[in-house]
Amino acid sequence: MKQGFNKHEKKRDACQLYGAQAKQGYDWWWHSFTAVSEKTGESRPFFFEFFLCNPALGDAEPIFGQLPKNKEKGIKPSYLMVKAGAWGENAVQLHRFFGWLQIEVEMGVPFVVLADDCVLSEDYSRGYIAVTKEEATRHPEYMCDAGEISWNLKINKKIAFDVGYGAGDLSRKLQAFEMFWHAEGMKTEYEGEIILNGERYLVKPESCFGYADKNWGKDFTSPWVWLSSDNLTSLKTGKRLTNSVFDIGGGCPKVGHVAMKRKLLSAFWYEGTPYEFNFSKFWTFTRTKFDCRETETQIIWHIEQRTWTNRMVTDVTCEKRTCCWSIMKHPTEKSCTITSGTAATEKARYVSTTAES
Numbered sequence: 001m002k003q004g005f006n007k008h009e010k011k012r013d014a015c016q017l018y019g020a021q022a023k024q025g026y027d028w029w030w031h032s033f034t035a036v037s038e039k040t041g042e043s044r045p046f047f048f049e050f051f052l053c054n055p056a057l058g059d060a061e062p063i064f065g066q067l068p069k070n071k072e073k074g075i076k077p078s079y080l081m082v083k084a085g086a087w088g089e090n091a092v093q094l095h096r097f098f099g100w101l102q103i104e105v106e107m108g109v110p111f112v113v114l115a116d117d118c119v120l121s122e123d124y125s126r127g128y129i130a131v132t133k134e135e136a137t138r139h140p141e142y143m144c145d146a147g148e149i150s151w152n153l154k155i156n157k158k159i160a161f162d163v164g165y166g167a168g169d170l171s172r173k174l175q176a177f178e179m180f181w182h183a184e185g186m187k188t189e190y191e192g193e194i195i196l197n198g199e200r201y202l203v204k205p206e207s208c209f210g211y212a213d214k215n216w217g218k219d220f221t222s223p224w225v226w227l228s229s230d231n232l233t234s235l236k237t238g239k240r241l242t243n244s245v246f247d248i249g250g251g252c253p254k255v256g257h258v259a260m261k262r263k264l265l266s267a268f269w270y271e272g273t274p275y276e277f278n279f280s281k282f283w284t285f286t287r288t289k290f291d292c293r294e295t296e297t298q299i300i301w302h303i304e305q306r307t308w309t310n311r312m313v314t315d316v317t318c319e320k321r322t323c324c325w326s327i328m329k330h331p332t333e334k335s336c337t338i339t340s341g342t343a344a345t346e347k348a349r350y351v352s353t354t355a356e357s
Helices: 068-073 133-138 169-174
Strands: 026-037 043-053 079-086 092-098 104-106 112-115 118-121 124-131 147-161 179-196 199-203 210-217 224-229 244-251 263-270 273-278 287-294 298-306 311-319 324-329 337-344 349-356
Touching (some): 079 124, 079 147, 079 324, 092 124, 092 147, 179 244, 263 287
Antiparallel strands (some): 026 199, 026 210, 043 079, 112 118, 147 179, 179 199, 179 210, 224 349, 287 298
16 A cells, blocks of 8 residues: 555654744644534534744733733733634634643654643543633634534544655754645544534544644745645445545745645645645646635535646535634734635535735
8 A cells, every 4th residue: 555645744743932933923723623513413513723822022921912911012822721622613712822831742753732621632632621602702812603512532543644845954053934734634533522612522533534734834825725624425436435635725925925826735635545735846847727716505625636637626515604814913013813614515625815904
């Protein structure tokens, strides 16, 4: 069996906030999966993330760069933000913030992020977030809804997407890219439970359709594209593909001040066979065309990619009524806002972002 891009690189999954990125940088681990309501038997997609920002500027309490008094002084944000929520009808996202003196981070391999009762490692996570309606209204800097969520999950990362030298040792040491990406678990099995506003959901390895990756750097690329799914069915046989997953990411990566427009990295693990469309591997002559359009009710993606030997066409449609708009902060003193529209079903996920000062 060819290994291809399926190489687990735990050094890349470790915390990267050292050197210049400690003063202007972020590092965040993203997880998404499907869970089943214990009460109704219905499936619902969930997500959680641990987002670290500007540790060298930290204090006992979280620093919100978007507060007027901090914007006037050019103070950058600094904290751990733990985010969790669910897509679908009545989508919700909840945030909890910690100052750097409340956080423990194991910088080596394997990594660990710990703050009070929130913890994340390579193979386990638990957390708790509660935000009242009064708090959400009184503190717009929390950038979230009201509600309560907790989770306790085992994590088993099955298939990785090693994007190549762009996130290799030298690139990471030089901090050459504005934004890095590594998918240690583009197909991940989760097991445990998640409780949202009092309703318990069960998470099982065989039905969670899980995904785990991370991004880090000094800034966010714009536009920013992410599509992924491991709940795939063959149109030839009508059978589910239990050992398959695709992952597409990119947009406008930057090396220093040089922008590479409309560039995507893609991987398709098809029942044990790897197919990769990676512009950084120039010898494969990867070519990409992609388009996104909106109707009143849907967002529709179309992507075509080719190498010398292979071609992949990806079409994804997301219902707007299942969207959850996520607001995040740049690690810069300008405290720009990244607004990402996120939608998910069991069969497809996407992220598209725009930046606004």
